[in-house]
Amino acid sequence: MKERPILFNDEMVRAILDGRKTQTRRVVKLQPSNGWSFETAEGAAMRLGYITSSHPKKGKFGAFIRREIHPGSGKYEHDIIPCPYGQPGDQLWVRETTLRVEEHGFVGPVYTESEYGREVLGWGLRPGPDDPSEVEPHEIRRRPSIHMPRSMARLLLEVTAVRVERLQDITEADAKKEGCDNSETEGARYCGWYEKPRRAFRRVWERINGNGSWADNPWVWVVEFQRVDSEVPS
The missing domain is CATH 2.30.130 (Archaeosine Trna-guanine Transglycosylase; Chain: A, domain 4)
Incomplete structure (x- = not known):
C-alpha cells in the first residue's frame, strides 16, 4: 500500500x-x-x-x-x-487550502473550507501557546493547497x-x-437553477480546466x- x-x-x-x-x-x-x-x-x-x-x-x-x-x-x-x-x-x-494562523500565534491548522475556517475569516481565532499578535483577518495569508504538508x-x-x-x-x-x-426538487426546477448532474459536472470541469476543456474530450x-x-x- x-x-x-x-x-x-x-x-x-x-x-x-x-x-x-x-x-x-x-x-x-x-x-x-x-x-x-x-x-x-x-x-x-x-x-x-x-x-x-x-x-x-x-x-x-x-x-x-x-x-x-x-x-x-x-x-x-x-x-x-x-x-x-x-x-x-x-x-x-488530500491537499487543500489552509490559513497561516500559526504565523500569528494562533492554533492551526485552519482549513478554508470548514466551519472553523469560516469562523476565522469572521474573527473566530483560537489563541495558541504563544501570545497571539494583533492581526486583522485580511492580514492572514492563505497557504495554497500545493504547499500543504502531509502533517496537516x-x-x-x-x-x-x-x-x-x-x-x-x-x-x-x-x-x-x-x-x-444538485437538487431535484420541484421548487428548484421552477426557479430555473436546477441542473442535471452531468451538465453540472461539465460546468465544474470547465471552471477548473478552462473553456473548451470539455469539448476536447480527453x-x-x-x-x-x-x-x-x-x-x-x-
Missing part, C-alpha cells in the same frame, strides 16, 4: 466532507498518439494492470497501450501509462477502483458521485475512493 498526495479545491473538499463525492476524474497526462491506443479487455473496458515481463516499467500499475509495428502486420509493441493515483488499496491524502492533512482516501474513459462518457449516476447532485483517469480518515489534527 502506497500513499500519495492529491489536490482538491474548496468546493470539492466540501463535497467530500459532506459524503457527496466518491469519484474524481483527472486528465491522462500522456494521451495516446502516433499510432498508440489503449488496449481493451472483455466488454470493451480499458485494460489496466502491471507489466510483468522485462520492461523499464515492470511492476508499475496503469493502463496498457499498444501500436502496430508495421501497418497490416498484425504484430504489436506494448507499453503502459502508469496511473499517478495508484491502484486499489492505495491511499491519497485531515482527509485520507482509500482508492477502491481505477479505470480509463473519455471525459464525455460520464453518466448521470457518476456525475452525482463527482459531487454534482482520456481521463476515473478514481473511485472512500474516506478512511477524516480527523482534524489537534
Whole structure:
C-alpha cells in the first residue's frame, strides 16, 4: 500500500466532507498518439494492470497501450501509462487550502473550507501557546493547497477502483458521485437553477480546466475512493 498526495479545491473538499463525492476524474497526462491506443479487455473496458515481463516499467500499475509495428502486420509493441493515483488499496491524502494562523500565534491548522475556517475569516481565532499578535483577518495569508504538508492533512482516501474513459462518457449516476447532485426538487426546477448532474459536472470541469476543456474530450483517469480518515489534527 502506497500513499500519495492529491489536490482538491474548496468546493470539492466540501463535497467530500459532506459524503457527496466518491469519484474524481483527472486528465491522462500522456494521451495516446502516433499510432498508440489503449488496449481493451472483455466488454470493451480499458485494460489496466502491471507489466510483468522485462520492461523499464515492470511492476508499475496503469493502463496498457499498444501500436502496430508495421501497418497490416498484425504484430504489436506494448507499453503502459502508469496511473499517478495508484491502484486499489492505495491511499491519497488530500491537499487543500489552509490559513497561516500559526504565523500569528494562533492554533492551526485552519482549513478554508470548514466551519472553523469560516469562523476565522469572521474573527473566530483560537489563541495558541504563544501570545497571539494583533492581526486583522485580511492580514492572514492563505497557504495554497500545493504547499500543504502531509502533517496537516485531515482527509485520507482509500482508492477502491481505477479505470480509463473519455471525459464525455460520464453518466448521470457518476456525475452525482463527482459531487454534482444538485437538487431535484420541484421548487428548484421552477426557479430555473436546477441542473442535471452531468451538465453540472461539465460546468465544474470547465471552471477548473478552462473553456473548451470539455469539448476536447480527453482520456481521463476515473478514481473511485472512500474516506478512511477524516480527523482534524489537534
